[in-house]
Amino acid sequence: MIAVINGRRCKLDVHPMKRLLDVLREDCGLTGTKEGCGEGECGACTVLVDGVAVDACLVPAAHADGCAIVTIEGAGRVRAGKALQEAFVKHGGAQCGICTPGMILAAMPVRAGASLEEIKTALAGNLCRCTGYLSIFRSVQAGLKTRPKKKRARANAR
Amino acid sequence: MPTPVSALSLQRPRTLTAALAMLADDPTLTPIAGCTDVFVNLHFGTLENRRFVDLWGLDELRGIRAGASGASRASIRIGALATYTDIIRSPLVQRRVPMLVAAAREVGGAQIQNRGTLGGNIANASPAGDTLPVLAAAGARVVLRSAKGERTVPFNGFYTGYRTSVRQPAELITAVEIPPIEGRQWWRKVGTRRAQAISKVMMAGVRGRTVRVAIGSVAPTVVQATAAAEVLTKGGSIADAQTALRSEITPIDDIRSTGEYRLRVAENLLAAFWRETK
Numbered sequence: 218m219i220a221v222i223n224g225r226r227c228k229l230d231v232h233p234m235k236r237l238l239d240v241l242r243e244d245c246g247l248t249g250t251k252e253g254c255g256e257g258e259c260g261a262c263t264v265l266v267d268g269v270a271v272d273a274c275l276v277p278a279a280h281a282d283g284c285a286i287v288t289i290e291g292a293g294r295v296r297a298g299k300a301l302q303e304a305f306v307k308h309g310g311a312q313c314g315i316c317t318p319g320m321i322l323a324a325m326p327v328r329a330g331a332s333l334e335e336i337k338t339a340l341a342g343n344l345c346r347c348t349g350y351l352s353i354f355r356s357v358q359a360g361l362k363t364r365p366k367k368k369r370a371r372a373n374a375r
Numbered sequence: 376m377p378t379p380v381s382a383l384s385l386q387r388p389r390t391l392t393a394a395l396a397m398l399a400d401d402p403t404l405t406p407i408a409g410c411t412d413v414f415v416n417l418h419f420g421t422l423e424n425r426r427f428v429d430l431w432g433l434d435e436l437r438g439i440r441a442g443a444s445g446a447s448r449a450s451i452r453i454g455a456l457a458t459y460t461d462i463i464r465s466p467l468v469q470r471r472v473p474m475l476v477a478a479a480r481e482v483g484g485a486q487i488q489n490r491g492t493l494g495g496n497i498a499n500a501s502p503a504g505d506t507l508p509v510l511a512a513a514g515a516r517v518v519l520r521s522a523k524g525e526r527t528v529p530f531n532g533f534y535t536g537y538r539t540s541v542r543q544p545a546e547l548i549t550a551v552e553i554p555p556i557e558g559r560q561w562w563r564k565v566g567t568r569r570a571q572a573i574s575k576v577m578m579a580g581v582r583g584r585t586v587r588v589a590i591g592s593v594a595p596t597v598v599q600a601t602a603a604a605e606v607l608t609k610g611g612s613i614a615d616a617q618t619a620l621r622s623e624i625t626p627i628d629d630i631r632s633t634g635e636y637r638l639r640v641a642e643n644l645l646a647a648f649w650r651e652t653k
Contacts, residue, residue, distance in 0.1 A: 234383040234427070236414065256415045257487055258571055272486040275414040277407075279385055280431050323485065341570030342484015 218282045222247070223291025233279035237271075238262045240278050241288055249289035249318050253344070260343030263319035264288050270323045272342070287325070289318035298325055301360035310356030312347035319343050324357045331361060377420035386428045391435050391520070395547065397428050399522040402544030404428040408456055409490035411483070412499045430456065436494070436549055439465045450516075450552040455494025460485075462493065472553055474560035474579050475509045481564045482506075484571050494548040497530075500538040500596075507597040508579035509562060510551065511589035518550040519543075527552065537595035558583020559652040565640050567631070575632040576640045580648040584608075588645065593624040593637055600624070603645060613649050617642040 218229045222245060231240050238255075241247045241264070253261030255274050262273040265287040266280070292298030301321045304310065311317040320343050327339045336357050345353060386404065388394035398404055405424040407413050408431050416422035430436065436456040442449060451471050453462070459479035462468050469476050482488055482496075482505045496504045497517060515530040519542055530551070534540050542548065561580040566572030574592050581587040586607040588600040603620035607613075626637035 232380045232383070233385040233387070233429075234417075235380045239380075255418045257411055257483065260484060260486060263486055269489045270486050271490055274418070275409075275411050275487075275490065277385070277410060277414070277429075279387060279429055280410070338570075339485055342486045344571070 218278050220281050220283065221285040223286070223288060224294060229278075231278045233277060233282075235278045236274055237264070237266075237276040237278055237281050237286075238273035240281070241273060241286075247288050247290050251315050251318060253315065253319075257342075258344065259316070260319045260323060260340075261316050263322040263343065265322055265325060268326060270326055270339075270342075287322065289321060292318075292321055292325065295325070298322075300363045301325065301357065304360030304363065305353075305356040308356040308359055309352045310348070316343060316345040316347075320345070320353055320357075324360065327357070327361060329361050333358065336361075378417040378422065382425050383417075384426045386426075387432065388428065388430075389432065391433050391547070391549070394428055394430060394433060395520060395522040395545070398545045398547065401426075406430050406498070406547060408495050409458065409492045411487050411491040412495065412501075430547070437461070439467055441467060442552070450554045452518075453493055453551045453553065455497075455548045455550055456492050457494075459483075459488035459491050459493075463488065472509070472513060472556065472560070474512070474562040474581075475506060475553075477562040478505045478509045478564070478577075478579070481566075481570075487571075493551055497533070497551070498540075498542070498548055500534060500540055502537070502595060502597065503574050503577075503592045504597070505564065505574060505577060505591070508577055508589040508591045510553075511597050511599050512560075512579040512581050512587045513553050513556055514587070515554075516552040517548055518552060519546045520549045521546040525549070531599055534596035556581055556583075558586075561648045561652050563644055563647060565644070573631060576626070576637050576644065578641065578644040578648060580645075580652065582607075582648070582652040588620075588648065590624060590641055590644075592631075593626040593641055595625075598624055600645075607649065613646050616649075617645055620645055 241250045251261040253259035257272045257275045264273045267284045323343050405427050407427045436454045438454045459482045462479040496506045510530045516527045518527050559582045564574045564577040566574050577591045579589050586604045588604045591597050603616045606616040606619050626634040628634050
């Protein structure tokens with residue numbers, strides 16, 4: 218499998234049915250992507266594959282072959298991701314931290330002027346057991362406000 | 376993951392023709408696409424199948440378009456690999472089958488909608504498949520293809536029982552055709568919460584000169600409530616339609632709900648459909 222992971226071209230010798238989640242954590246050492254439920258319920262393992270938010274626990278390595286992948290380790294390299302990370306710190310969007318990488322990755326494709334409803338819809342596949350979501354929604358709203366216009370088109374890829 | 380990955384194999388055809396040839400050679404292969412069901416079962420260790428053929432890369436199965444020729448000219452054709460997100464964003468589906476858009480929006484969350492496919496929802500054959508009542512109420516047709524050729528079957532004759540269908544092991548679902556729908560469309564899903572929920576009951580309805588109602592999660596397969604719909608078509612009361620409905624569904628108790636609750640909810644949904652499509 219060849220993929221561009223967080224901007225770096227990686228050639229990995231992995232089983233095509235290995236979960237992308239395990240490839241990232243075990244073969245790439247990128248343990249920022251968390252396993253919550255392992256069945257697509259919680260969104261903790263959300264990553265972007267070619268700009269699209271997916272649950273890495275439900276994606277075989279074969280489907281990431283030839284794709285550009287962004288994990289939480291690479292989110293800060295994109296200005297949209299960095300703005301969200303800073304907003305999560307400032308507005309208390311993270312408590313225990315298990316859901317946070319997935320929340321930030323799921324929020325990255327959201328358009329800059331999104332309403333609260335749109336943000337809730339985009340994050341509907343991500344569960345948090347600490348915050349009650351309000352501080353997360355506040356963080357995402359703030360992060361989207363500071364998103365620079367130039368990067369919008371790319372972040373809105375899907 | 377409880378299922379060891381080393382026990383699995385994956386064939387990766389580059390074309391539909393190649394995929395059909397692989398299935399003709401070995402009909403025991405399990406086709407996979409968005410993997411949103413397959414990987415859950417692998418995680419639970421409940422999937423007996425170990426050998427898979429990957430359809431995800433077959434872009435020829437991906438488009439959504441207006442019918443091009445023949446009797447299906449007025450139908451829209453949705454490729455089997457169209458994801459829920461593709462359906463939600465398609466102006467054609469929004470205009471012609473808004474109830475399918477409504478159903479797609481309630482499947483899982485964004486991550487599942489980005490990967491799960493319409494063909495997969497049909498093939499997985501869960502009684503709780505969210506798009507299935509819509510396809511039943513819409514009078515959709517399923518396009519099946521094998522190395523030997525193509526056939527089209529009515530969606531309402533597709534399932535033969537709990538998780539069984541007329542699809543032969545060497546056949547793939549390649550597309551779904553949806554004819555023009557006359558009348559107001561309606562869709563409602565009742566689950567534990569508004570996202571990431573497997574449905575307890577869901578209903579699709581079309582209120583035209585002929586009324587059509589289909590319900591999911593209340594029987595081994597999706598059910599067309601023909602008796603209830605006939606009462607409504609002939610101008611009967613909602614109470615009579617609800618009585619008819621009771622006789623044509625067989626909801627069970629399971630981890631998500633009880634049969635009695637589902638029966639009551641189904642009746643209530645029928646009333647809501649009628650009230651909201653006035």
